[in-house]
Structures are given as C-alpha cells and as structure tokens.
Amino acid sequence: MTVLETTNDLYAEMRAIGAQARHAAALMARATPAQKTAALQAAAAAIRARGAAILEENRIDLADARQHALSAALLDRLALDDKRLEAMAGGLEEVAALPDPVGKELARWRRPNGLDIARVTVPLGVIGIIYESRPNVTADAGGLSLRTGNAAILRGGSESFHSSRAIVAALRSGIRQANLPEDAVQLVPTRDRAAVGMMLTLTEYIDVIVPRGGRSLIERVQRESRMPVIAHLEGVCHVYVDRAADLAKARHIVVNAKMRRTGVCGAAETLLVDRAAAATMLPPILADLHQAGCEIRGDEEVRALDPAAVPASEADWSTEYLDAILSVGVVDGVEGAIGHINRYGSHHTDAIVTEDKAAAERFLAEIDSAIVLHNASTQFGDGGEFGMGAEIGISTGRLPPRGPVGAEQLVSYKYIVRGDGQVRP
C-alpha cells in the first residue's frame, strides 16, 4: 500500500468517526439527566470490573515506553495501579453526582408583541480532545463529556494507547447499559500522528477542540485548528507582595503558592515585591523558600539582598518552571506589579498580598487574568478548589469559557421563542 493510500484510508476512517460522533451527539442532546447519570455510574462499575484487563493493557504500554527509554517521570504518569483505577472510577461517580448542566434556563423574557424568549443551555456537540500521556485523562474527559451531553472523540498520547483503549471500552460498556449511543465516546484507533492534523480540519463533524498537554501541542492546535479551541496554554502565575502586606500571611502564601506542588499549573513561577517593602520582607520570605529547597532567580535588587540568588534572565520572567525554581523581582508598588504581570504572565492565576483594600481592588480589577486572588495562594487556581467538581483544564483564552472548564462550561445555549402566530410588521 502506498503512503497516499494509507493517508486516504486514515482520512476516511477519521471522517467515519466524525459522522458517528455527530449522530451520537444528536442522541445525547436528547438524553435525560437520569440516563446520563446511569451511564456514568455504569462506566465507573465497568472500570472496576475490568480492572485486571486495563492493568494488563497498561503493562503493554509500560513495556513499550521502557523500550523507548521514556523518563522515570513519564513512566510514572503512564503507570496505572489499583489505587489509580479506583481514583478513575471514583472520579466518574463524582461527575455522575454533578448537577446536569443541560436544559437550564439562563434567561427568559417576554417582548411587547407577546413573544416569549428563553435562553436555554444545550450541549456543545462534538468535542475533540487531544491530550498527552496520562491515561486517566481518558476517563476524566470521557466522563465530563457524558455529563454534558456531548460526544467526545479522544486522541490520547501514543504511549498510553493500549491503556486508553481499555478504558474507553469500559466507558462504552457503561454508555450501552444506559441505552445511550456508545459512539458518544470514541478513541482514535491509531497511533498515527497524522490523525491529529486530520481532526483539526474536520469542521463538519467536530465543534470544538480541547488540547491538554505541553506548550508545543497547544500551539500546534491553536495554529492548525479550523474549529474553536478551548486551550490551557500555561500557568506563569505570580504572587505580588505589596508594601501593606501582612508579613506572616505573605510568607505563608508565597511558600504555599510555589512549593505545595510545583508541577501544577496554579503554582507560582514569579514573586514580585514592592520596592517599599523589599528590604524588610524579602529576606524572611527568601529564607523560607531556600529552606523549602527552592532555587531563586533574582533581579539585581533581589540579588543584593540574597547572595544565594542566581541572576534572572529576560526569559525567566515568562517561564513556567513547574519545578522548585522561582523568579523574583522588585517592582514599584501595585502599578509596577500590574505592568509586569500583564506583560510577562500567561493570564492564568495571579495573587496580591496586602492589607490595603484599595491596592487589592486595583490589582483585582486591572490584572488581565482568568483568576485573580487577594490574600490567598495561587494554588487555589483549580476547578476542584472552586467547587466545580471535575475540570478539563483552565482556559487561558480571553473568550468564554475562561478559567476552570468544568461541566457548566462545556455547554452552549440556544434561544427558544414561543409565539401565537406573530409576524414581523
């Protein structure tokens, strides 16, 4: 078979998957909340019942990965065990317990001519989800898609191909048991990378693309996608310590924002300190950070106060380390902080520490980020911490959905107009 023939075959297969998803989406849009809940509960039960088979497939992925000499960190992200299986099943049950976001009346009004207009939530349609290694994303994304009445086309990392296939089989068995269309969750059945490029052009069948992964994946998707993209680019998050900060709160918040977990997108990557407070507040804060094992990359003023700090380069101010490294700079008050963050940040999550209410309100209003906090750790920048239940990511775009994307954000709306024979004059 020539390469061209193979490509044509794959394209035909991707189109067939798209058509099946579109058909399933129409049926899912009519599913009752109880049906969707039953499907999610049955899917959780199927994950448990098929645990051994899923782990068996996961061992194939792990063996492949070792052969390709993947890093220990990637192997850990890929590996499943009983505990992670149970977390997956429990996650599906949590999503089953979420309120159904479809069919909600967002607004309703009557026009002088008697027309009754309602804005009512509906599913988005078909969601294409493109993600990297973790197999649990397969269950999370499939579950959220079911709750929201959408149809999902999942394209997982090629390293987790066998695991994801087994997980999707479990999800589909749950969907069938609830008499819903199993094509509401499909996995792209090949590791061929060309499939991703094809997904991004299937405008007829896919309504929105959700990429989850590293910067290069997200940027490729944003560049190539012909459909709207709900993208989580990166979290270059800041804590700004103002001259009017309570020092104890500032120390507590900075160490937590950076070091609680360094690998999450809400982890702080830059600390900014008001020049008026640098001499008094920076030394104890930096001492805390050093003690916690954090490397400090400082500007000149910071290095003058901390001999252990290494010089920060221009690139450091826009780097998401996801590691025990923090860039630290001195700024001119809240105005300087706002200028720095809006210039170098990624519009994800940023915090101010201050007892000055006016400074706080200015920061909250003028920082152009999805999440802004006053006197709290940036690590709260997370759908779970917002009380949203499961999330598919934090959107760093400016259009809605912005911030944590959970079930309530994976829907659209339509206008339903009820009349009694009205015509337009």
Added chain:
Amino acid sequence: MTVLETTNDLYAEMRAIGAQARHAAALMARATPAQKTAALQAAAAAIRARGAAILEENRIDLADARQHALSAALLDRLALDDKRLEAMAGGLEEVAALPDPVGKELARWRRPNGLDIARVTVPLGVIGIIYESRPNVTADAGGLSLRTGNAAILRGGSESFHSSRAIVAALRSGIRQANLPEDAVQLVPTRDRAAVGMMLTLTEYIDVIVPRGGRSLIERVQRESRMPVIAHLEGVCHVYVDRAADLAKARHIVVNAKMRRTGVCGAAETLLVDRAAAATMLPPILADLHQAGCEIRGDEEVRALDPAAVPASEADWSTEYLDAILSVGVVDGVEGAIGHINRYGSHHTDAIVTEDKAAAERFLAEIDSAIVLHNASTQFGDGGEFGMGAEIGISTGRLPPRGPVGAEQLVSYKYIVRGDGQVRP
C-alpha cells in the same frame, strides 16, 4: 520600493495598530460606564456636526465605485445621505442608552475555607472587525465596541474607505472628548487586501475576529484566523408547517418569513410541509406566495400540487437566496422536518407552525439552531427584535456567543477570589 519592503512596512504598521489597540483596551477596561456613555453621545454629536464632511468623503467613494462599475445594489448600500447619517448618530445614542455590560457579577459563592469567589464580566479586549461595503457598519461596530469597553480595529470594505475614515474620525473625536483613548477605535489605514491576512495572525494584539459579509469572506476568515472568530455564516432558515398547524397562522407566517424582507438573514429560504397536510395546506400557502411575487422551487410532490413550481435541485436545499425565491419540500411529520433542517440548514433560525404542543416542543428541542420558534415568523431572528438593542450579527457557531451578538455578548469574565491568608493544604 520592492514588494517585499512594502509588505514589511504594512506588517509593521499593522503591528503598531495592534499595540495601540492593546494599550487602549487596558485603559478602556477601567473606564466608568458614565465615561463610555459620554463618549458615545459625543460621537453621535460629532457624526451630526461633521455630516457635510462625511458626505463629501462618501461622494469620493461613490465616484470610485461608479468608475469600477459597481452594481446599483452595491451603490445603494454604499451611499450616505442626511437620513442615513441621522440613523447612524441615533444608533450611537441608542447604544449609549444600553446598560453597561462590564463589571456585572454573574455568580458569587463562598467556599468552606472562607474564600469568596465571584465571576465578573470584563471586556473581551481587542476586537478585529472585518466587513464589507456598508459604511454604517463602521459606526455600529465602533459604538458597540465602545459600550463594551473593548478596543476595535476596523477593516471596512475598500469601496467605503473614505466614508469609513471620516466616520472613524468622528468617533475618535467623541472618545477624546470623554477623556478616553482615541485608539479604542482604529481603522486600518489602507485598502491593501494584504492587511486582512495580517490581522488574522496578530494573536498578540487581537483577541477575537468578527467578520461581517458574504460567505467567501466568512469562510476565508474561519480558515485563516489564528484567533477565535465570532462568525455569522449565513441564514438558511426554515418554516415547517405541521399537520396540526392552524392554516391561517401558517399562511400569515410563511408569507411574512419569506417576503417581508427577502434580503435579511432571518428570511426563510425553505418551506417544509408535513405530508399529512400537504394536499390541503400547500395550495393556499403557495397561492399566497405566488401572489406576493415569490418563485417556488419544489420537490416532486410540491410540483404535483403547483404547476408553476420549478424543480428544486439538491443545491437549493442549502441555498440562502436572499431573494424572492423559496425552496419547498414535503417531509414526514416533525421527525422528517428535524432531519431535513439539521442536515441542510445553517443553524441560524427555524420555525414550526403547529397547534400540537408535543410536536412543537420536540421541534424546539431537537433543531440544532441558534434560534428556534414556535408559531412565529423567522424574521424575528434579530437582536433588535429580541430587545437587545444594537447587534453586530447573529452567530451561527455552536460555542457562545451564539445567536444575536449584542453588547451583553461582547464581554468575557474573570474570577475574583478574596481571601484572608488562605493557603492550599
């Protein structure tokens, strides 16, 4: 100067416009509702005060257009007169009177740990608006952008270049009088078509692209834009007359939906009639349409009932005529209508005429369009008729904003989290 140098110059100029818009957007995001209202009122006054100068520039455009042998319809769309100027100024005053959509608390809740979370509307940022000939769009789009605290980069039709430049000068003078940044409204200062392609890649400076125009413009923008697009593709709108329709209402609604104005996007392009009612209801409805001067393109069953009908081709079912032409087909009840509309329609506006509540509710639920109506004309598919005031178009996409896009739809939101020293455990 070589072509390459010219292109580089234009690109540098487009980037400069982008940077100015970004800066203006930050200032506009902080503008008070009263300032924005004042700017809109001053802009309306400036349109009136500069009326003679605007008409003078319009005459240059009209002379150019005649030299290029533009059609009478296009010349009419391009021409301004005192009445149209007054309509523009009045439109700005109406937008000035709209409630300010920025800073609205959409939701607010408190977490068990004491964090207070609010979802608050904010402007979108910088909007790139690309449109065709009508110069009044310049005032409408600029006005809506001001009301919503966004910055606009306008790229009008090249035929209306001089008119648009004079209108933008009036808008900017109004903005200055309100002490807001005049770069909140900018016009691309060239007719060079390369500028459009450049706008579509300025991800750093433009947050969302709004195209207004014919299908080829919209499709080009959707294909090339690297930013989110709020697109109004076309209105292939349907009226379905059910077996349980009230014939008087059906006749009234069909003629109005098609013939009240044939050039608007909410005009019906296809009539579907339930097979069970075709023999009784189609003849009087088609007689009304013929009498109103409408050409009928029918399927075989329709032609059997109406010798004057010409055969409908497959392409007719997805054609937006914007003219006194209607495709007419017979379907198997509400299920047949839903299948036809979801397949051939453009997800814009579709109506059912019936006295059967169950059939109506099924149609309203299952038609996958931005606007669905029961017993009312599709010509109500319009932001003004919804009571939204000015609109920039009807979004036919599936993601929000969907349907009429007015001031309330041209905003995004952010999450404001207020704490008292909380850190994440």
